[in-house]
Amino acid sequence: MNLIFTGGGTGGHLVIALSLAETARSRGHTVMFIGSTSGQDRQWFANSTLFDEVHFLETTGVVNKSGFGKLAALWKVFKALLKSRSLIRSFHADAVVSVGGFSAAPASMAAVVSGTPLYIHEQNAVTGKLNRLLRPYARAFFSSYEEGDNHCDYPVNPRYFENARIRSEVKTVIFLGGSQGAKFINDLALEIAPWLHDKGIHIIHQCGLKEEDRVRAAYHEFGIEAEVYGFTTQIAELCERSDFAVSRSGASTLWELCAAKIPAFFIPFPYAAADHQYHNARYIIDHNAGWCERQSEGIILKLQEAIQSDIRAKSEALGKLIASNGAAHIIEKIEKDI
The missing domain is CATH 3.40.50.2000 (Glycogen Phosphorylase B;)
Incomplete structure (x- = not known):
């Protein structure tokens, strides 16, 4: 499969992208990362040999802006969405996996408008605004705090x-x-x-x-x-x-x-x-x-x-709240679904 991982801004989101991408790569999949020029995305992955391709688009957070600042941020997201849609097509992506954070907005929305399966990992007990917006359009939603089909063990370093x-x-x-x-x-x-x-x-x-x-x-x-x-x-x-x-x-x-x-x-x-x-x-x-x-x-x-x-x-x-191989279980679920 060709998998695109997107999201970040902070280390908490990026460590999930790293864990999932490492697991996907170890299972023979081709992986791309789409992040932002803002936040920590480039620090983590600009020189990474893990991904087959990495792209950093000019975006900033929207919710912390007001007035013209919010409009400017939304315009950047829209332009990055168009670029992400092009990247999804050229990469022949089978799925887009969002790990949250403002960096995830363009590629996640591009997945929805292009009909590419979207998968979301929510790292916190309170679902973020972007993930709440996109959850109805996602093929699956992974959370360590919810019970039932959505529950997953948090991807943690072995x-x-x-x-x-x-x-x-x-x-x-x-x-x-x-x-x-x-x-x-x-x-x-x-x-x-x-x-x-x-x-x-x-x-x-x-x-x-x-x-x-x-x-x-x-x-x-x-x-x-x-x-x-x-x-x-x-x-x-x-x-x-x-x-x-x-x-x-x-x-x-x-x-x-x-x-x-x-x-x-x-x-x-x-x-x-x-x-x-x-x-x-x-x-x-x-x-x-x-x-x-x-x-x-x-x-x-x-x-x-x-x-x-x-x-x-x-x-x-x-010891009863988490099991190992959380990242592997998420990638396995995507493999079975695609």
Whole structure:
């Protein structure tokens, strides 16, 4: 098959495109990526050898614009739609697979108007506006939060499953603020660090490049030998050594922690679209497999209670929420459908 993957803007969407495309390529399919000149798409795939073709079209987000800015953004989407329709035809695409984000709009809509089967993967518990608009026209809709025919296991790097283990006590805590870091989580980590140190708990802290110097200096002043990373591609290896996580609840990070069976104290980013990070975390909480608290000044005591609680039960519960080979199952469903 000739498969086009589209979407992105942020790493959370792009890691899904990467996982699905790698799986499709390993099964002998030809793959193309259509993304945007905005966002992180080019950083991820401009020099990629994975795809047979990559195309970055001039688009920007629409929902965060107003007035003439929105009209200009829509005009760019329309022009990119026409280009995407041409690419679909020249590639003889059997299907277009959208992973969401504003980058997905042109190629996804082009698939609908050209009669090419469209498949959508929704990474969050709250369906994004674009995916809500296009869902009625899609051949299939994949979600890790819905039950029934639409349910799929989240595509997660196999390393998280390979290194998974049941945690029964906290010897190491990892703080995860995402690739850009999160000042609230950084400040929280520094506030609780002396308490963790007194209890002999090791600290791993991914703080973001902008905060790295400040965070390193603070630990040095405390006399605490924490592992600090501004940015790293070795999160899977760091997670393997961790017993408890304090993290934002973007979908990819949430499901990676789930696959590794690491109990997590989630602090959703309060300004995420449609508050989707909170609803992502609620899925884990509703299955009694973690903790979720809004950003607040009284959060330290709740975090201390969680770290000292029975984490084994949470770790065991996480292992029941996700299975490996999520990407393979999605590609298999597309193969059977085409």
